[in-house]
Amino acid sequence: MGKVILDISISVDGFVAGPDDQQQQPLGKGGDALHDWLFSGDYPSRHNDMFKLSRINKDIFDREIPNVGAMIVGRRTFDLVNGWGGSHPIQGVPIFVVTHEEPETYLEHHTSFTFVTDGVESAIQQAKATANGKNVGIGTASIAQQCIKAGFLDEMHLHIAPIILGSGIRLFDQIGEDQIQLESKRVVDGSNVVHLIYRLLD
Numbered sequence: 001m002g003k004v005i006l007d008i009s010i011s012v013d014g015f016v017a018g019p020d021d022q023q024q025q026p027l028g029k030g031g032d033a034l035h036d037w038l039f040s041g042d043y044p045s046r047h048n049d050m051f052k053l054s055r056i057n058k059d060i061f062d063r064e065i066p067n068v069g070a071m072i073v074g075r076r077t078f079d080l081v082n083g084w085g086g087s088h089p090i091q092g093v094p095i096f097v098v099t100h101e102e103p104e105t106y107l108e109h110h111t112s113f114t115f116v117t118d119g120v121e122s123a124i125q126q127a128k129a130t131a132n133g134k135n136v137g138i139g140t141a142s143i144a145q146q147c148i149k150a151g152f153l154d155e156m157h158l159h160i161a162p163i164i165l166g167s168g169i170r171l172f173d174q175i176g177e178d179q180i181q182l183e184s185k186r187v188v189d190g191s192n193v194v195h196l197i198y199r200l201l202d
């Protein structure tokens with residue numbers, strides 16, 4: 001049975017993007033530093049050689065991808081990156097975009113997109129059916145937080161970049177006041193990043 005996993009890069013102070021995110025700078029001011037670990041090594045990912053990683057980061061990155069059968073993102077991210085031009089860097093994995101309204105036009109080359117207008121629970125159900133036993137990856141803050149609140153999330157894979165952004169889009173500012181117990185499954189001291197893998201406890 002596949003898991004629902006948040007996989008995201010964050011700053012030490014908990015931001016997934018810096019301020020003023022826009023199409024010219026989708027990760028906001030200074031936010032590219034969150035993804036430095038994906039592009040600053042000598043080893044190309046075997047899934048897409050645009051990613052150049054250190055050996056230890058490549059092990060982490062490449063190991064997860066074959067287990068992902070579908071991804072869910074929010075509409076802001078889809079729009080900020082212009083729908084990845086129709087081809088998400090992780091090719092062949094269908095993407096469910098949660099939105100209030102389907103876009104009139106969009107490109108679809110190596111990635112198939114499904115626009116889900118009836119909420120996160122529906123997105124999870126559809127993504128799980130498509131993933132067919134593999135994991136469902138959650139890729140954005142608003143969707144992650146709704147999943148946490150609703151109890152849909154099984155694991156968090158947080159890649160902590162060595163930067164304090166100070167402002168921007170926070171990962172954990174909309175999860176209410178209930179405490180959430182975590183089990184630490186793995187800590188990996190990557191180069192230019194620390195990988196933290198947590199299981200959410202019931």
Ligand SMILES: NC(=O)c1ccc[n+]([C@@H]2O[C@H](COP(=O)([O-])OP(=O)(O)OC[C@H]3O[C@@H](n4cnc5c(N)ncnc54)[C@H](OP(=O)(O)O)[C@@H]3O)[C@@H](O)[C@H]2O)c1
Nearest residue numbers: 009016017021026027074075076077098099100140141142
């Ligand atoms: N650090 C990383 O690894 C990483 C990865 C991905 C993205 N990011 C960054 O994260 C930021 C975007 O994240 P975000 O959390 O602000 O936004 P998001 O999750 O990408 O999108 C939020 C939007 O999704 C739609 N949506 C969300 N929940 C919905 C629901 N229940 N029903 C209907 N529509 C719903 C709404 O759009 P509509 O009302 O327009 O439909 C909402 O404004 C960007 O700066 C992006 O670059 C960072």
